[in-house]
Amino acid sequence: MTPIVLASGSPRRRDLLEGLGLTFAVEPAEVDERPRAGETPAALVARLSSAKAQWGVDRHPGALVIAADTVVVMDGRGLGKPVDAAEGARFLVALAGRTHSVLTGHTLARDSRRASVTVRTEVTFRELDPAEIGRYVGTGEGLDKAGGYAIQGRGAALVERVEGCYFNVVGLSLSTVVCLARRLGVALV
Numbered sequence: 001m002t003p004i005v006l007a008s009g010s011p012r013r014r015d016l017l018e019g020l021g022l023t024f025a026v027e028p029a030e031v032d033e034r035p036r037a038g039e040t041p042a043a044l045v046a047r048l049s050s051a052k053a054q055w056g057v058d059r060h061p062g063a064l065v066i067a068a069d070t071v072v073v074m075d076g077r078g079l080g081k082p083v084d085a086a087e088g089a090r091f092l093v094a095l096a097g098r099t100h101s102v103l104t105g106h107t108l109a110r111d112s113r114r115a116s117v118t119v120r121t122e123v124t125f126r127e128l129d130p131a132e133i134g135r136y137v138g139t140g141e142g143l144d145k146a147g148g149y150a151i152q153g154r155g156a157a158l159v160e161r162v163e164g165c166y167f168n169v170v171g172l173s174l175s176t177v178v179c180l181a182r183r184l185g186v187a188l189v
Contacts, residue, residue: 072147
């Protein structure tokens with residue numbers, strides 16, 4: 001059995017992989033996640049997932065390393081994790097009543113082999129009033145999530161529609177991970 005390493009500290013990604021019945025180690029990759037000048041959100045998540053995978057492979061030869069990075073994109077601008085409640089509220093005001101994209105760069109690596117893809121999911125928020133936004137931000141749920149909300153938690157009530165992979169919005173497209181692992185010779189399911 002090929003050892004598996006999740007190069008992420010995200011509890012959501014860990015929960016998703018555990019849902020597949022996998023046994024794996026969790027080792028958050030230590031990479032600089034700041035965007036480069038002029039870097040598009042799609043290029044950012046692809047670069048960061050690749051860097052995280054490389055970080056994991058360097059420390060775990062022979063293992064299948066699963067790495068990902070997620071960003072919410074509105075009007076061509078990436079919305080990462082809000083730095084505080086005020087920024088989280090600004091994110092939700094911008095997203096309210098509109099459709100945005102969630103991009104997750106996925107890279108799986110095993111020694112020198114790599115398989116990567118970026119998955120896009122479209123999410124439409126319903127109209128939100130200022131009091132709702134304030135109550136949601138007050139829960140603190142969205143502070144460590146791209147775009148300032150958690151679709152798998154209370155943030156589900158903000159969402160009107162999802163087009164594409166729901167799990168991608170949570171942070172890891174499971175079907176994508178399974179297909180990429182198969183390309184590297186590892187059957188996950």
